[in-house]
Amino acid sequence: MxxxxxxxxxxxxxxxxxxxxxxxxxxxxxxxxxxxxxxxxxxxxxxxxxxxxxxxxxxxxxxxxxxxxxxxxxRDTPWWPTNPFAQAQALAWMSFEQERHMPPLAQLRLRLALHRDADPGEPRILSWSAQARHALALLERQLAGAGPSGWLITADHPSIADLALYPYTRFAPMGGISLDAYPATNAWVDRIRQWPGYQPLFPGQPDMDFATSEAELPA
Incomplete structure (x- = not known):
C-alpha cells in the first residue's frame, strides 16, 4: 500500500x-x-x-x-467502534475537525511558524486564534468529561476520531496557542504519543514535530 x-x-x-x-x-x-x-x-x-x-x-x-x-x-479493528451511535459520533467529531478545528489551527501554523508571513496582531490572525481556541475548548470539554484515561468517544480504546483530532491539536503551539490551558487535551496528546506503534511526524525524530526550517529536518 x-x-x-x-x-x-x-x-x-x-x-x-x-x-x-x-x-x-x-x-x-x-x-x-x-x-x-x-x-x-x-x-x-x-x-x-x-x-x-x-x-x-x-x-x-x-x-x-x-x-x-x-x-x-x-474497519474490523478496535479503532472503528462497533456501536452504530459511537460510529456516528466518530463521524461527527471528524467533520468538526475538518470544518472548525483544523482550518484555523492550520492557518496559524502556516502563517506564524512555517511561512512567517503574518503579524500576530493582524485581524485575520486574531480571528483564526479565536476560532482555534473555541474549537480547543470544545475538545477540552469532551475529553475532560471522559476522565483521565478516556478517549474522545470511547472508554477503553482510542478511535479514528482521536487520530483525526490529534495532529493539528499537537501543532497548536506553533500557532501561538499553548496546550497548558487545556489540561485534559494536553494529557490526551501525551497518551496518543505513548500508544504502541506511534509514528512521529518525521520518522526517527520524535522531537521534531515543531520544526520550522527545512535545514532542521531529516533528509
Whole structure:
C-alpha cells in the first residue's frame, strides 16, 4: 500500500499514525508542494482532488481524503467502534475537525511558524486564534468529561476520531496557542504519543514535530 503525502501534512500524518498503530506496511511517496507535484498531470490523473493524503491500495484501487482513508483502514479493528451511535459520533467529531478545528489551527501554523508571513496582531490572525481556541475548548470539554484515561468517544480504546483530532491539536503551539490551558487535551496528546506503534511526524525524530526550517529536518 502506497501513501502519497507531503513532509509536513497533518492530514497525511493521521493515516501514517493509524498504519503504525495497526502494524500495516505503508510505503510513502512524499511529494513537494513547492515543486508543484500536486499539480502534476500524472498525480491528478490518479487523484483528481489534487490533495494529500492519497492511498494506492495493493490491488490498484485509489482512495483520497484522510477521513475516508482512516475509516477504510480501521474497519474490523478496535479503532472503528462497533456501536452504530459511537460510529456516528466518530463521524461527527471528524467533520468538526475538518470544518472548525483544523482550518484555523492550520492557518496559524502556516502563517506564524512555517511561512512567517503574518503579524500576530493582524485581524485575520486574531480571528483564526479565536476560532482555534473555541474549537480547543470544545475538545477540552469532551475529553475532560471522559476522565483521565478516556478517549474522545470511547472508554477503553482510542478511535479514528482521536487520530483525526490529534495532529493539528499537537501543532497548536506553533500557532501561538499553548496546550497548558487545556489540561485534559494536553494529557490526551501525551497518551496518543505513548500508544504502541506511534509514528512521529518525521520518522526517527520524535522531537521534531515543531520544526520550522527545512535545514532542521531529516533528509
Amino acid at each position: 502506497i501513501l502519497y503525502d507531503t513532509r509536513r501534512s497533518g492530514n497525511a500524518w493521521k493515516v501514517r499514525l493509524l498504519a503504525g498503530f495497526l502494524g500495516l506496511p505503508l510505503r510513502r511517496r512524499t511529494l513537494s508542494i513547492d515543486r508543484g507535484d500536486l499539480r502534476d498531470p500524472g498525480f491528478l490523473q490518479k487523484f483528481p482532488f489534487g490533495q494529500v493524503p492519497a492511498l494506492e491500495l495493493e490491488d490498484g484501487r485509489l482512495l483520497a481524503e484522510s477521513a475516508a482513508s482512516l475509516q477504510f483502514l480501521a
